[in-house]
Amino acid sequence: MDGPRPHRPTIELLESFPTEAQVGTTIDFTVRVSCHEGCDLGGGVLEVVDADGTVQTSQLSRADVEEGVVADLSVKAPPRTGAAKWAIGFPEQEIGGCVHEEGSLAFTCEVLPHTTSMAIWGVPTPMKGSRFTVNVGIKCSALCPLGGQLVEIWDGEGVKLGEGRLGDEPRPDTVGLYEGEVTLTAPDRTGVFSASVGFSPDELDLPHVDTAGDFTFRCVELPEHTVTVRVVHEEIDAPLGDIEVRLGPYQAMTDSEGVAGVAVAKGTYELSLWRIDIEPVSMRVKVTGDTEIDVAAAPRRIVDEDEERMWM
Amino acid sequence: MSKDSKKRSISRRDFVRQGATAGLSGAAVVGLAARETDEGGSQEQWDLTADVVIAGAGTSGLSAAIEAGDLGASVIIVEANYDCGGHGIVSGGRVNLGGGTSRQRRQGVEDSADAVFEYWTRPNNLQSRYTDRDLTRVYADLSAETFEWMVENGVEFLDEAIGPDRRNGRTVQWPVYEELITSYPTRLGSGLVRALEKSARAKGTEILLLHRMTDLVQEADSKRVIGLVTDNEGRMVRIRANKGVILATGGHTSNVAFRRMFDPRLTEEYQTAGEPYSEQTADGEVAAMKLGAALWGTASQTMEAGNWISKTAHIGCQWGYSSLWWQPDSPIFDKARASGLSNVDWQNVILVKQTGRRFHDETDAGHDFFAACLSYSGDPIKKNGGGPIWAIFDADAVRRQEWDPTPPNVDPAGYFFGADTLTELAGRIYNPNQTQRMQGGVLEQTLARYNTFVDQGVDADFGKPSPRYKIQTPPFYAAWSTPILHDSLCGLRVDTRCRVIDLEEEVIEGLYCVGEAMGGFPQHGLGRCALFGRVGGGYAARSA
Numbered sequence: 001m002d003g004p005r006p007h008r009p010t011i012e013l014l015e016s017f018p019t020e021a022q023v024g025t026t027i028d029f030t031v032r033v034s035c036h037e038g039c040d041l042g043g044g045v046l047e048v049v050d051a052d053g054t055v056q057t058s059q060l061s062r063a064d065v066e067e068g069v070v071a072d073l074s075v076k077a078p079p080r081t082g083a084a085k086w087a088i089g090f091p092e093q094e095i096g097g098c099v100h101e102e103g104s105l106a107f108t109c110e111v112l113p114h115t116t117s118m119a120i121w122g123v124p125t126p127m128k129g130s131r132f133t134v135n136v137g138i139k140c141s142a143l144c145p146l147g148g149q150l151v152e153i154w155d156g157e158g159v160k161l162g163e164g165r166l167g168d169e170p171r172p173d174t175v176g177l178y179e180g181e182v183t184l185t186a187p188d189r190t191g192v193f194s195a196s197v198g199f200s201p202d203e204l205d206l207p208h209v210d211t212a213g214d215f216t217f218r219c220v221e222l223p224e225h226t227v228t229v230r231v232v233h234e235e236i237d238a239p240l241g242d243i244e245v246r247l248g249p250y251q252a253m254t255d256s257e258g259v260a261g262v263a264v265a266k267g268t269y270e271l272s273l274w275r276i277d278i279e280p281v282s283m284r285v286k287v288t289g290d291t292e293i294d295v296a297a298a299p300r301r302i303v304d305e306d307e308e309r310m311w312m
Numbered sequence: 313m314s315k316d317s318k319k320r321s322i323s324r325r326d327f328v329r330q331g332a333t334a335g336l337s338g339a340a341v342v343g344l345a346a347r348e349t350d351e352g353g354s355q356e357q358w359d360l361t362a363d364v365v366i367a368g369a370g371t372s373g374l375s376a377a378i379e380a381g382d383l384g385a386s387v388i389i390v391e392a393n394y395d396c397g398g399h400g401i402v403s404g405g406r407v408n409l410g411g412g413t414s415r416q417r418r419q420g421v422e423d424s425a426d427a428v429f430e431y432w433t434r435p436n437n438l439q440s441r442y443t444d445r446d447l448t449r450v451y452a453d454l455s456a457e458t459f460e461w462m463v464e465n466g467v468e469f470l471d472e473a474i475g476p477d478r479r480n481g482r483t484v485q486w487p488v489y490e491e492l493i494t495s496y497p498t499r500l501g502s503g504l505v506r507a508l509e510k511s512a513r514a515k516g517t518e519i520l521l522l523h524r525m526t527d528l529v530q531e532a533d534s535k536r537v538i539g540l541v542t543d544n545e546g547r548m549v550r551i552r553a554n555k556g557v558i559l560a561t562g563g564h565t566s567n568v569a570f571r572r573m574f575d576p577r578l579t580e581e582y583q584t585a586g587e588p589y590s591e592q593t594a595d596g597e598v599a600a601m602k603l604g605a606a607l608w609g610t611a612s613q614t615m616e617a618g619n620w621i622s623k624t625a626h627i628g629c630q631w632g633y634s635s636l637w638w639q640p641d642s643p644i645f646d647k648a649r650a651s652g653l654s655n656v657d658w659q660n661v662i663l664v665k666q667t668g669r670r671f672h673d674e675t676d677a678g679h680d681f682f683a684a685c686l687s688y689s690g691d692p693i694k695k696n697g698g699g700p701i702w703a704i705f706d707a708d709a710v711r712r713q714e715w716d717p718t719p720p721n722v723d724p725a726g727y728f729f730g731a732d733t734l735t736e737l738a739g740r741i742y743n744p745n746q747t748q749r750m751q752g753g754v755l756e757q758t759l760a761r762y763n764t765f766v767d768q769g770v771d772a773d774f775g776k777p778s779p780r781y782k783i784q785t786p787p788f789y790a791a792w793s794t795p796i797l798h799d800s801l802c803g804l805r806v807d808t809r810c811r812v813i814d815l816e817e818e819v820i821e822g823l824y825c826v827g828e829a830m831g832g833f834p835q836h837g838l839g840r841c842a843l844f845g846r847v848g849g850g851y852a853a854r855s856a
Binding site for chain 2: 076114117118120123124125137139171173174175176177192194201213214215216217218248249270272274276
């Protein structure tokens with residue numbers, strides 16, 4: 001004589017499973033299992049099976065939905081790219097005195113490599129033929145440690161200009177940006193030059209996408225003279241330190257005495273001073289030898305737009 | 313109305329903290345419910361009655377109330393906000409009134425009403441070219457008198473006569489800290505508004521807060537406006553006006569649909585000066601237009617002169633109008649959320665649209681700049697409006713500017729982002745008005761090109777003068793820098809008594825309009841609001 005007919009469970013995802021995920025990342029999701037006969041399936045068992053056949057067991061515990069019980073689950077994307085498949089299995093089990101048939105649900109996801117992004121900074125204005133350094137930072141989208149990885153710099157014609165290794169610790173004030181220095185030799189002529197930085201990660205545990213970036217630098221003549229600029233407060237004749245002094249591409253900062261010595265080549269330049277709290281100063285200067293220049297800087301006027309437009 | 317309703321049992325700051333259902337409004341509602349009247353004898357059921365009913369307790373509404381009260385009229389003001397003041401209380405307190413004021417005389421300035429009229433009707437100036445000559449004559453004739461009237465009503469002015477016309481000057485900030493909306497010393501308009509409020513209350517004006525005007529009421533046969541309807545937190549309140557209703561609702565810049573009638577580009581992404589305290593919702597214009605009222609002086613709204621739009625001065629926050637600098641001690645800082653990064657030297661940043669591309673010389677602040685901001689953003693779906701504008705800068709800029717890019721200086725909830733690389737930064741930018749994701753590759757290209765311009769000393773794309781600093785050092789930042797709308801420069805058509813005129817060029821009896829909701833005299837500042845408020849209040853009180 002036949003016994004009672006087993007109940008049939010239904011398994012469904014409560015939200016859509018991502019179609020793409022990066023290698024090694026954890027994917028959280030929630031499933032609901034319900035019984036057509038209205039049984040409370042709390043305490044039931046679920047099995048999550050990945051492509052390698054690894055089985056992870058979870059218990060149905062949250063009965064806070066109107067129909068069925070739910071389980072919060074997570075799977076880890078495999079360490080290789082391509083399509084990945086998982087299956088959720090509800091093995092045949094007796095719950096509440098009733099036998100429930102087995103059921104399953106399969107879902108897939110395209111697994112992608114980690115992406116990397118780059119920052120290039122500290123690019124100076126080198127003198128022609130001189131050695132200079134450039135800072136390169138690389139960051140993995142999943143914050144993988146990138147210490148020791150190689151970065152390379154080429155010119156526009158594919159000639160390698162230099163290379164460097166990323167440091168073992170992320171740069172301070174960043175979250176996972178690994179920094180390295182690359183030393184280059186400036187061309188033996190003046191002008192603006194471009195270069196490219198390439199990053200092709202090697203021997204990392206997980207696959208990563210290459211990244212690249214471009215930068216330019218201006219190469220200047222060797223300085224022959226020193227222009228000594230002394231900056232004082234226009235109203236009280238006090239020296240002003242930390243003022244950025246520029247003569248064309250050449251620059252220096254004033255010291256506590258308000259003095260900056262700017263090494264420049266012969267030529268005519270725009271002398272400009274800048275600090276956030278002073279009015280910008282600009283003047284033309286012809287340099288034929290060592291020169292001293294005194295400049296009075298005024299406090300910066302904070303402009304209120306109402307003030308400028310108040311009359312109408 | 314119960315006298316108790318006027319008492320301030322809690323401070324304004326307590327009121328804000330406790331919410332709109334506590335304090336003043338609760339008392340006011342009880343008072344209204346206890347006194348239903350129908351003194352006019354009509355079939356309408358009125359909750360309250362006064363000779364003059366004014367919508368809006370800003371500068372123009374309070375001025376109208378004082379003038380009407382001085383002429384013996386009973387006055388009720390309905391105000392949508394939880395407190396008085398409108399834009400005026402968060403303004404710089406600049407009052408343009410001349411023609412020979414005592415302030416001018418002390419400063420040795422000779423002036424006359426005729427000189428004021430001539431100045432405001434010059435054809436060679438965009439802002440005076442389109443003024444209504446009849447209204448300008450009223451302004452000229454009452455300018456000096458109105459200044460002295462304000463002083464008599466308790467407004468204190470700094471002793472100055474500034475601006476190219478030397479008719480301008482600022483009020484003294486209100487001394488009661490608890491009655492300020494913005495932080496000391498950013499907004500002097502509090503001195504003007506609180507003084508007028510105090511005077512109006514002393515002269516018997518009832519001010520009903522949290523009462524937003526929703527409709528005007530016309531007499532069936534005569535079409536005369538005899539009252540208005542307000543929404544008091546979901547409760548309808550009908551107020552009868554024996555002599556007149558005055559619309560002093562304060563312009564239209566916060567009403568996207570309304571402002572786009574004049575300029576289709578002004579879509580929802582543009583911030584508005586005065587917000588989040590005071591919105592210019594066009595309630596007055598809309599209610600009057602339902603009765604057939606005409607608009608006036610619309611050329612002034614689109615002339616591309618004056619203060620209808622301005623550049624963001626405090627970046628990385630939602631509300632960044634130059635002299636309205638929200639600080640954490642403001643009672644509404646929970647709405648403003650951040651103060652912004654200020655004192656921006658535009659050499660330290662570049663501005664990009666939501667695509668990540670530059671669009672103009674960042675150091676420009678003229679109408680060419682705004683035209684570029686409002687130009688087509690490249691979004692094939694939303695073709696109007698220029699979309700969000702983001703200031704992009706780096707750690708070096710933060711150091712030079714001496715900024716602290718953390719809350720409450722910046723608002724990470726959609727208006728400020730930071731990241732270690734440009735690609736990462738682009739991926740993080742989201743905002744309700746960002747209709748497409750910024751692509752990291754595009755932003756990288758933009759910065760690489762700009763940095764080349766710094767090396768070359770020439771901005772080959774937009775002519776930024778001597779681009780000074782590369783943007784290269786992590787972390788990188790994106791700060792909300794979308795332009796700000798300010799003045800309403802047109803509004804309802806009125807005659808020289810501030811009576812509203814319809815499309816048949818007939819007066820709508822019983823209806824007046826003053827301040828920024830009226831058209832024909834597009835002046836920036838508070839002088840026109842106070843002056844025409846007096847005009848409307850006076851004529852309404854004197855009407856039969």
